[in-house]
Amino acid sequence: MEKPLSSFDAFVIGSGPNGLAAAVALAQQGLAVKIFEAKDTVGGGTRTLELTEPGFKHDICSAVHPTAAGSPFFNTLPLHKFGLEWIHPDYPVAHPLEHGEAVIIEKSFENTLNRLGKDSKNYRKLFKEFVDSWKYLSRDAFGNLRVPNHPLSMMRLGWYGMFSSNLLSSSFFDLESTRAYFSGLSAHSIIPLENAFTASFGLILGTSVHSVGWPIAKGGSHSITQALADFFESLGGKIQLGTHIESLDEIPTGKPILFDLTPQQVVSIAEQQIPEKLRSRLLNYNYGPGTFKIDFALSEPVPWLNEECRKAGTLHLGGSMEEIARSEREVWQGIHSEKPYVLISQPSIFDDSRAPQGKHTLWSYCHVPNGSTETMEQQIINQIERYAPGFRDTIISASTMHAMDFEKYNPNYIGGDINGGAQNLKQLFGRPLLKWNPYKLPVKNLYICSSSTPPGGGVHGMCGFNAAKSVLKNEFGIKLPV
Ligand SMILES: Cc1cc2nc3c(=O)[nH]c(=O)nc-3n(C[C@H](O)[C@H](O)[C@H](O)COP(=O)(O)OP(=O)(O)OC[C@H]3O[C@@H](n4cnc5c(N)ncnc54)[C@H](O)[C@@H]3O)c2cc1C
Incomplete structure (x- = not known):
């Protein structure tokens, strides 16, 4: 028999990695927690499907x-017992360049230094301390706003991180190739690379290459959120799928509610409860550019000109620092770049469960203006062909999603923004509101736990975990260790 809603201690709306993380952290303390999820499967931005052909x-x-893989919270959970297995590609990242050249980054810091020629000394100077201290530093970088456990390393990260990516990479590196690689990392921010603080993305992602690696999940990303959901249910948690919450009238009052949603949706669901002034502050929250994505089914691996690129899990395409900076700037100017910065993952090279024998999948996307409905299919294929001539001939079929398709697929992707809001200077720290505790909305019982809170976009569950800590402390008097 279904438990009545009134018997639950807390509710979570949305089952993305942050919603699940929040629900797990609450259930671990013995609370009865219910998740409502609009779709028929859990997972939010962490799902896997046969989008092109059967078996792909x-x-x-x-x-x-x-x-x-480096999440301070996920690493405390027995997710491997619930089917999660990480696969580390031979090389975490590659940045192909003209004439078959490429920057190849290995998980081994020392091996990478050996590849970087005259930039190796400065690469060591920039990254070594962060790589060595990442285990502890990551708790500061992904944790609540507070006095850091490692203030000196954190201050150093903050100091270098506050520069623009362009400035930091051109002052540290002599080689165009190393500058291009750093730009490819920083461009994950989806912010123009001449803006302050974009270097922080390059630093954190560049550190994670060596300290954690850039793994994929065996069987597909869905196995991350499925493992979280299965663990949550093993703790007694309940998940109600296929339930799109439209208003708080659907949930009993007086219990904490955590939104794994962005401010715009929170306002629409809790319109009655949120005072007008707060509503307009939340509606002033900025969303960033959108995404255009193509998934390919391939008859063979991508014929990268550079042989080592064939063994890289992730590739950043887009050429030099200047080219990448231009394409990211264009996106903010409302322009669909003719030569976009393209992110690539080639999982089936390392995980044979992803495609029929001998066949392959390829994941690719680029940034586009918010709300775009334009196709970038040819621009993405051209960028791949630039570094892998003959790629077109390997395509069996392709599935595309423009920015508004993303919003339709997951209402959290407003205008195709995949990070739950622009990660600009104001919203890097003040997400969704500039407050010491950004997870607690200034309304009784209401919390936000999505990537619209610090530390922002990406699958790490730390927004959810930090929000759950706030709920436990404020509503139940339970203080978890920092
Ligand atoms: C193309 C693309 C590539 C990406 N690549 C990476 C990557 O390689 N690595 C990485 O770490 N991150 C990546 N991300 C980002 C990552 O997916 C997100 O940052 C992450 O999923 C955010 O998690 P979340 O829990 O905050 O929200 P979401 O994952 O968006 O989950 C929100 C959930 O809420 C549900 N929901 C929405 N409205 C309602 C409602 N009214 N009622 C009930 N349920 C509702 C949705 O269906 C969804 O399941 C990528 C995202 C995209 C789109």
Whole structure:
């Protein structure tokens, strides 16, 4: 028999990695927790589906998981017992360049230094301390706003991180190739690379290559959220699928409610409860550019000109620092770049469960203006062909999603923004509101736990975990260790 809703201690709306993380953290303390999920499966931005042909499993959104594998919270959970297995590609990242050249980054820091020629000394100077201290530093970087456990390393990260990516990479590196590689990392921010603080993305992602690796999940990204959901249910948690919450009238009052949603949806669901002034502050929250994605079913691996690129899990395409910076700037100017910065993952090279024998999948996307409905299919294929001539001939079929398809697929992707809001200077720290505790909305019982809170986008569950800590402390008097 179904438990009545009134018997639950807390409710979570949305079962993305943050919603699940929050629900798990609450259930671990013995609370009865219920998740409502609009779709028929759990997972949010972490689902896998046969998008193109039977037997070809594609990660619809997230594919590469340095932040999940390095998550201070996920790493405390027995997710491997619930089917989660990480696969580390031979090389975590490659950045192909003209004439078959490429920057190849290995998980081994020392091996990478050996590849970087005259930039190796400065690469060591920039990254070594962060790589060595990442285990502890990541708790500061992904945790609540507080006095850091490792103030000196955190101050150093903050100091270098506050520069623009362009400035930091051109002052640290002499080689165009190393600058291009750093730009490819920083461009994950989806912010123009001449803006302050974009270097922080390059630093954190660049550190994670060596400290964690950039693994994929065996069987597809869905196995991350499925493992979280199964663990949650093993703790007694309940998940109600196929339930799109439209208003708080559907949930008993007086219990904490955690939104794994962005401010715009929170306002629409809790319109009655949120005072007008707060409503307009939340509606002023900014969303960033959108995404255009193509998933390919291939007859053979991508014929990268550079042989070592064939063994890389992730590739950043887009050429030099200047080219990548231009394409990211264009996106903010409302322009669909003719030569976009393209992110690639080739999971089936390392995980044979992703495609029929001998066949392959390829995951690719680029950034586009928010709300775009334009196709970038040819631009993405051209960028791949640039570094892998003959790629077109390997395509069996393809599935595309423009920015508004993303919003339709997951209402959290407003205008195709995959990070739950722009990660600009104001919203890097003040997400969704500039407050010491950004998870607690200034309304009784209401919390936000999605990537619209710190530390922002990516699969790591730390927004959810931090929000759950706030709920436990405020509503139940339970204080978890920092
Ligand atoms: C193309 C793409 C590529 C990406 N690549 C990566 C990557 O490689 N690595 C990485 O770490 N991250 C990546 N991300 C980002 C990552 O997927 C997100 O940052 C992450 O999923 C955010 O998690 P979340 O729990 O905050 O929200 P979401 O994952 O968006 O989950 C929100 C959930 O709420 C549900 N929901 C929405 N409205 C309602 C409602 N009214 N009622 C009930 N349920 C509702 C949705 O169906 C969804 O399941 C990518 C995203 C995209 C789109």
